[in-house]
Amino acid sequence: MQLSHTRPVVSATFDEPNLVAAAGLVPLMALARKAGLRELADERMSVPTDKGANAGLKLSSLVAGMAAGADSIDDMALLRHGGMGKVFTGAYAPSTLGSFLRSFTFGHVRQADAVASRFLLNLAEHTELLGGRQDAGTVIVDLDDTIVEVHGYQKQGAAFGYSGIRGLNALLATVCTAQAAPVIAAQRLRKGSVGSPRGAARLAADTLALIGRSHLAGRDVLVRADSAFYSHALVTTVLTAGADVSITVRMDPAVKRAIAGIAEDAWTTIKYTDAVYDETTGTWISKAQVAEIPFTAFVSKKKTEQVPGRLIVRRIPELNPKSSPGQQTLFDTWRFHAFFTTTAPDDLDMVAADQTHRRHAIIENVHADLKASALAHLPSGVFTANAAWLVCAVMAFNLTRAAATLTAAPALAKAATATIRRTLINVPARIATSARRLRLHLPTNWPWAKNWTALYRAELPSPAPAT
Numbered sequence: 068m069q070l071s072h073t074r075p076v077v078s079a080t081f082d083e084p085n086l087v088a089a090a091g092l093v094p095l096m097a098l099a100r101k102a103g104l105r106e107l108a109d110e111r112m113s114v115p116t117d118k119g120a121n122a123g124l125k126l127s128s129l130v131a132g133m134a135a136g137a138d139s140i141d142d143m144a145l146l147r148h149g150g151m152g153k154v155f156t157g158a159y160a161p162s163t164l165g166s167f168l169r170s171f172t173f174g175h176v177r178q179a180d181a182v183a184s185r186f187l188l189n190l191a192e193h194t195e196l197l198g199g200r201q202d203a204g205t206v207i208v209d210l211d212d213t214i215v216e217v218h219g220y221q222k223q224g225a226a227f228g229y230s231g232i233r234g235l236n237a238l239l240a241t242v243c244t245a246q247a248a249p250v251i252a253a254q255r256l257r258k259g260s261v262g263s264p265r266g267a268a269r270l271a272a273d274t275l276a277l278i279g280r281s282h283l284a285g286r287d288v289l290v291r292a293d294s295a296f297y298s299h300a301l302v303t304t305v306l307t308a309g310a311d312v313s314i315t316v317r318m319d320p321a322v323k324r325a326i327a328g329i330a331e332d333a334w335t336t337i338k339y340t341d342a343v344y345d346e347t348t349g350t351w352i353s354k355a356q357v358a359e360i361p362f363t364a365f366v367s368k369k370k371t372e373q374v375p376g377r378l379i380v381r382r383i384p385e386l387n388p389k390s391s392p393g394q395q396t397l398f399d400t401w402r403f404h405a406f407f408t409t410t411a412p413d414d415l416d417m418v419a420a421d422q423t424h425r426r427h428a429i430i431e432n433v434h435a436d437l438k439a440s441a442l443a444h445l446p447s448g449v450f451t452a453n454a455a456w457l458v459c460a461v462m463a464f465n466l467t468r469a470a471a472t473l474t475a476a477p478a479l480a481k482a483a484t485a486t487i488r489r490t491l492i493n494v495p496a497r498i499a500t501s502a503r504r505l506r507l508h509l510p511t512n513w514p515w516a517k518n519w520t521a522l523y524r525a526e527l528p529s530p531a532p533a534t
Contacts, residue, residue: 091492097526102189118170124157133463138443168452198247209430223450226259248481256454263295275308291427359417474518490515
């Protein structure tokens, strides 16, 4: 592609009052209105003084800006360009939204958490964000935290965490099924040097309670986490709520003794990286193997507090990178990866349990998605303002994912936020007025016009009500 020589561009001026750069916000915010975002915030939030007035409109503005690509408070100015004032009302200036966020206390952040959880449930009522009501299968909850890097010395709570990066720690709990992509059910912002398991049990309890209030209630639930979250508090909280766990364990002496007790003929070869399927024998030719053994977790606790289950172990060869090509080892050495699960063998055999547990890595895609969107920055020096920013980022993530489920493209329902934003939200449009109605004229030959139209018609059936 190159610039046209037959019709060269000779001028560029910002003088068109009837253009908008993000026409996809129209059906998106119609969906947010249907899910009651503004009403929930007005009902639940009590931010004091004039800074907290019209909390619903201000929270909606923050969510809309993040959905359109804002990753800082100054970026909220994108809600006030061209004809946006004709299509939307209550788009506040960035300075007003910044003052609103800085007025939050910890209690107000928890109020925003309550808004986010109820907003998610309402979105699930109007879309297939959590899958269809006729769907079956296990509901998966993933727990993990990530460090959001910050710069400068004025960030409250910033510290060097386990990753060696100076930042703040964001703990997330996602929910997914075989039919639905992950959505964020609960979130916490913590200081950068916090231990990963701190507050994880409470977050898991909140997530499982949310599942119980949704149409997913009654289905089996499995909570997955890595070794940083292997704790008695988390496991017992999950089991008390009626769910199962699948958590990576640390290689402590008890685990090592259990692995040493596995018989050599108990190992089963599995499909793993670079595996080859042998059609003659009907087996996988692979270096990875799995085995299981009964295991009781937390034996240092009282007998009534110990948790019985299974230890499932995957082993792969320990290769010596310093050995010369062709040199054979005297005996095989292995690297072991073990996780503890309370699932019944009849429900998940050891091979299926291992495959299911390895898919816990899907939560890393959610972390990357947020960091490529609103969490590219934590914009304020005030910790509670950044905590509220995280809650708004989560609501924007869930809202865009819900909007994508309403399109005619199943692939978009599982796409990253950047893809949804590029195809459905950041679509330019010209505004025309006719009979006290607004009409949007979008680009011809837009590659995703069919998907955009499906979303629009789902939320604003023709004729559209006056805005």
